[in-house]
Amino acid sequence: MVRTRATVRDLRKQNRSVLLTALFLDGPLSRQQLSASTGLSAATASTITGELLDEGLLVEAGSVESDGGRPRVLLRVNPAFGHVIGVDVGETGIKVELFDLAMTRLSTVDQPLGFVEPVAVSELIAAGVGEVLTATGVAASSVLGVGVGVPGTVERGTSAVVHAQTIGWDAVPLEKMIREAGVEPPLFVENGAKTQGQAEMWFGAGRGAGHAVIVLVGSGVGVAVVTDGVVHRGATSNAGEWGHTTIVYGGRRCRCGVRGCLEAYAGAEAMLARYREALRRNDPEADQQSALEALLSSRSAVARRVVDESVGYLGAGIANLVNLFNPERVVLGGWAGLALGARKLDEIVAATADHALRHPYGQVRIELGRTGPDAVAVGAATLPVAALLDSGADPRSARVSGF
Amino acid sequence: MVRTRATVRDLRKQNRSVLLTALFLDGPLSRQQLSASTGLSAATASTITGELLDEGLLVEAGSVESDGGRPRVLLRVNPAFGHVIGVDVGETGIKVELFDLAMTRLSTVDQPLGFVEPVAVSELIAAGVGEVLTATGVAASSVLGVGVGVPGTVERGTSAVVHAQTIGWDAVPLEKMIREAGVEPPLFVENGAKTQGQAEMWFGAGRGAGHAVIVLVGSGVGVAVVTDGVVHRGATSNAGEWGHTTIVYGGRRCRCGVRGCLEAYAGAEAMLARYREALRRNDPEADQQSALEALLSSRSAVARRVVDESVGYLGAGIANLVNLFNPERVVLGGWAGLALGARKLDEIVAATADHALRHPYGQVRIELGRTGPDAVAVGAATLPVAALLDSGADPRSARVSGF
DNA sequence: CCAAGTTACTTCGCGCCTAAAAATAAGCCT
DNA sequence: AGGCTTATTTTTAGGCGCGAAGTAACTTGG
Known part of the structure; x- marks a missing residue:
């Protein structure tokens, strides 16, 4: 791991990320528990969660009664802070699913596809994204990202390129194509086995x-x-x-x-x-x-x-x-x-x-x-969530899409 | 990677580590170059290197003339700050080598060994360590650590345990045994293939x-x-x-x-x-x-x-x-x-x-x-060096051995 | 030999950050 | 109601990196 220089801002970013991740993975927690489980002082945990509450990333989630003291207020990631979309590009069709930030499935679209041709795939994805949004009334601007699980290997550079010998894709610039088909939120293209693995790690046997x-x-x-x-x-x-x-x-x-x-x-x-x-x-x-x-x-x-x-x-x-x-x-x-x-x-x-x-x-x-049959789509949808958690949802870092 | 909370002290530690690592790997550099290559501001690079100079971790290494300005002073890791020892436990014998912090070999001891028995190995290591120190007059207190490359797999816990089917070692608590044989500096026991890989990465084809x-x-x-x-x-x-x-x-x-x-x-x-x-x-x-x-x-x-x-x-x-x-x-x-x-x-x-x-x-x-025939020993010796670099040589963290 | 120019390094003040201590809030119990 | 307990917030103190503004140490050109 090539470590690099850090500034005081990185500190805050990292601690935001740690708190956010703890809340996302381990459900509602009080500031107290957060302080204990992350090692941050109670003061810092309080300051940062206060910030995250103001920004709408967290919401209160009831309180736990105590045996003789002030009850602890539970916090959790705000499911309505944003939405994520997961796409499964399979050899027989395309599945698009919309989730809120708590990874609750809100809508699904399945589109069969005989011949897997890149342009057609990109357009079907764009159509599916539009469909799940209109079906639920979710605004495109609230979508934090669209994850796409594909067969074959994905080369990440400035823009993801897909190689899939089995379906005849050789260096297909899928990210660019999906973007050109009209999908605006940040894209996360990844191998389907890896997105499924991700789903199994977060929600399944892993x-x-x-x-x-x-x-x-x-x-x-x-x-x-x-x-x-x-x-x-x-x-x-x-x-x-x-x-x-x-x-x-x-x-x-x-x-x-x-x-x-x-x-x-x-x-x-x-x-x-x-x-x-x-x-x-x-x-x-x-x-x-x-x-x-x-x-x-x-x-x-x-x-x-x-x-x-x-x-x-x-x-x-x-x-x-x-x-x-x-x-x-x-x-x-x-x-x-x-x-x-x-x-x-x-x-x-x-x-x-x-x-x-x-x-x-x-x-x-x-x-x-x-995990069920839509593990690839679920895993793909976790990619933007992971990006959000890792970044600490830093409001100061420039964001491409306006959320 | 499970990231964890960070404090303002971790910042300094990390930046010290970054500078120290850059200097170790890329030879003498001026503060100027350090600032450019690490991304730290000139001010910070200067402050931290000043600190490291005071602590004896760095020394000046001449200067580069300029075309019309103040010449840059080169800095490098102080080879005399401390020493490291690498041990190669092979199937036919034990090799112990002493290096300074610039990884210059100062002394070598080879000890043939017919039957590889844990107690005998531990005692030979302790004897070898003593020998290279007396041969060079280096004080035991200046040894930052002893790395040991062994056949088989090493389980790291509170104390390293070795499993090596080929030589009949089953859960041998080698770290503890070497310590008991009288070796005082921090021990780093690792599989020989991994130490050799380390050597190849730092100094060889990797x-x-x-x-x-x-x-x-x-x-x-x-x-x-x-x-x-x-x-x-x-x-x-x-x-x-x-x-x-x-x-x-x-x-x-x-x-x-x-x-x-x-x-x-x-x-x-x-x-x-x-x-x-x-x-x-x-x-x-x-x-x-x-x-x-x-x-x-x-x-x-x-x-x-x-x-x-x-x-x-x-x-x-x-x-x-x-x-x-x-x-x-x-x-x-x-x-x-x-x-x-x-x-x-x-x-x-x-x-x-x-x-x-x-x-x-x-x-x-x-x-x-x-890398040459002593790659395992060299790689083993890099383990304490890597630990030093990664820790940023934090003088505030408690140190077991007195250096 | 001296001043002007150039580049390397230092110092200082600012804005942030986390931790520890102190204060406050919000319950329980008698 | 008053004391007790625990959670959270506020205050204060000690650090940190950065940018701006010096200061140091040369070269060059007269």
């Missing part, structure tokens, strides 16, 4: 863990690695390409062209392909989701073998992550991950134990994901 | 990279992952067990008991074992180092095949790291890594390219390590 690995098994596989509470991004925001790590050197050819990638063994697509091969059939399923369900519940020896092998590969893949990252928690999510995990979690855990080193394995807890 | 992966190939293989300039440790400091990630599912049995670990293919021991098997010989080499040299320079088809295969496995293993961490730089080190890399770096790079995703691969530069 809560409370500082070091966690969120494994997402869908058609393919992905991972979000959280270190010290922060999603790991690497030098150019491309980190976390777990699906294309080699796990069977010289093995099956993956759609990325390389042999032996984990994704050639452990995603829903790979499982179904291996099943087809075992049965010498050659007709790809129309609906992966129900095909996987059928495979998982089949009692045929072939199906059972395919599933058991998949569990082995997945366990080895998870063990690699455990060895490399030494997390306290592994969360297994994604639609296929949840379907497989619902039936085979113990076997997956056992396979992980077989392949991981004893010591890091001993530190980890492996759980199923607990 | 310089300037914020995100890097230091790959160490010796008898086995290890890695140090650097994220944002900081060595990644995970929840319990066990992160980075690359050697025991599965790369050939169901493959060769590794000494850890699992099948298909990278270490069963890519370290010197594995290469020699595979060569022996190919030749149907059964006599382990007495000296791995010269045996590997012989293997690498052999022109026999069998030797060439073993080496080429190893290059492939190693490349795939590196590609996994590139995909997962998206580093800007990969440094290949370790005695076997350097030996192999000296002859086959291009092939290793090509094998990495074959297995990595195009995009993250496009961001990375793969280089040979540039």
Whole structure:
């Protein structure tokens, strides 16, 4: 971490951020509790919360009676201070959701989309954003930001650029395009696996863990690695390409062209392909989701073998992550991950134990994901919230959108 | 990152740290340059450096003539402010080195050790520390800290505990033992691969990279992952067990008991074992180092095949790291890594390219390590230095040892 | 040799900041 | 009602970085 110089203003900003984050994550708290949990003096906690109340970021939320003293007044983040929007760009459609600052869902729009073309996607996003706003009567000016979860990797620079081989996107300047389609609030474009990981960390099975690995098994596989509470991004925001790590050197050819990638063994697509091969059939399923369900519940020896092998590969893949990252928690999510995990979690855990080193394995807890089907959108919506919390909502820093 | 409350004192501490770090890493600088490079105002840079000069942390280092103005006075970290000691606990012996604060080596002691037994190791370390001090006449009180690089993983708690399956250490409270053997300065126990990675980052091929992966190939293989300039440790400091990630599912049995670990293919021991098997010989080499040299320079088809295969496995293993961490730089080190890399770096790079995703691969530069055989000791010695720099050498914080 | 010019560094006053102490608010209990 | 307890606000004190205004230490050009 390259630390940099700080001024007295940064102090205030940081302490605002600390208080705001504590209130956001741990619900209503009194100034007293805030002082205790953050380490700030009661005086400072009081001054700063007073400021935040004046600015409309906080509101009072009742009081707790005491046993013989002045009752403590509870404070919480003002849900009406602003709104955030989360967008899930999937391979079959686009979901746009509007939340208030307490992350209560106010409106949802689903738009199916056959062919994923950047211009069409941008326009659908802009339309969806307009729709959720008019449906709820929320003013565009109250939107703190729009988070967008996309497939593929996102390169962050002055403006986010998306690379997604599977849908044929090569260096698509999506942020610029969405802006040009008419979306005004600040944009936060991020890989969908990472936004889903974020959702799992804040609201799901990752809560409370500082070091966690969120494994997402869908058609393919992905991972979000959280270190010290922060999603790991690497030098150019491309980190976390777990699906294309080699796990069977010289093995099956993956759609990325390389042999032996984990994704050639452990995603829903790979499982179904291996099943087809075992049965010498050659007709790809129309609906992966129900095909996987059928495979998982089949009692045929072939199906059972395919599933058991998949569990082995997945366990080895998870063990690699455990060895490399030494997390306290592994969360297994994604639609296929949840379907497989619902039936085979113990076997997956056992396979992980077989392949991981004893010591890091001993530190980890492996759980199923607990976020719903809109986890990508929820996670995307948390991005502007995180930005607000991290900045301490500093009223002195220039804000692009007028809120 | 869990940010925490800050006081006005933390400000000064942080700015001291920033200045001190800039001076340590980028050699002598004038107050003027410091002000420009850190962003601190000239006034503050001057005040703080004045303080640091008074405390003896900095010294003047000549001046640069100007073209028509007051010449700038150069400042640098005072090499004589204190000393640091680095210890390398290897499988064949213990090396203790003394450095001044400019990391100039003042004295070295090598002590061979056959059987690596914790008590004996602790006593040898204490003896070595005493020896380098008396040899140079440096007072124990001027030693800022002793860094110790050990095989295996180090669990940091109130006192460091070492787990090293390969040498039969299971939860050895090494820090406590070294202390009891009579070493007084603050101790910093860390995994040897990580200390070597640290050395490579500060003084070797990793310089300037914020995100890097230091790959160490010796008898086995290890890695140090650097994220944002900081060595990644995970929840319990066990992160980075690359050697025991599965790369050939169901493959060769590794000494850890699992099948298909990278270490069963890519370290010197594995290469020699595979060569022996190919030749149907059964006599382990007495000296791995010269045996590997012989293997690498052999022109026999069998030797060439073993080496080429190893290059492939190693490349795939590196590609996994590139995909997962998206580093800007990969440094290949370790005695076997350097030996192999000296002859086959291009092939290793090509094998990495074959297995990595195009995009993250496009961001990375793969280089040979540039630190010498005492990299582990040098890296260990940097640990107390890093602690000093990070703390801003705050004279107000209580110090255990009297310096 | 001296004055003017130039650049590096210091000093001082201001506006902020947090902490500690003191004061005040708002309940409970008898 | 009065004492007691606890929460919050106000006051005061000690720090900090910055900008402006000096001051120091040279070079240059006559």
